[in-house]
Amino acid sequence: MHARQVRDESLPIDRGVTSLDSLIASLHAPFGFLGTVAHLRELVGARRGRRTSRQLAKALDLLEESRVTHLAYRLAFAERPSVEKAEGRRRPTAGDMAALERAEWLKQVEEARTRVPGRRGRASG
DSSP: OHHHHHHOTTSOHHHHHHHHHHHHHHTOOBTHHHHHHHHHHHHHTOBTTBOOHHHHHHHHHHHHHHHHHHHHHHHHHHHHHHHHHHTTOOSOOHHHHHHHHOOOSSOOHHHHTSOOOOTTTSOOO
């Protein structure tokens, strides 16, 4: 419902902004609410208080793209335990956990499929 309202150019722009804010607050805010709003404004070139329907739709597209990569990352990460158990490894590394929780706009799904060394696991030098 909120995504339709963001894309509906017949609605007042304020309703689109409110709907986009609701999506950020409830579904995906990789940089926290205010950080994500600011990042989207920068990406679409929107000035504070001055947004167009086209900018809102673009912001929604970018938010959806980011959310898809985060969900795919988590899915790939969740599939690893059975593979690693067969290899004799049963726990994610500290680096894995840090990568999972790292604040970033687009997640690299391939990274979730491989182990990320923790501080102790990294080669010195």
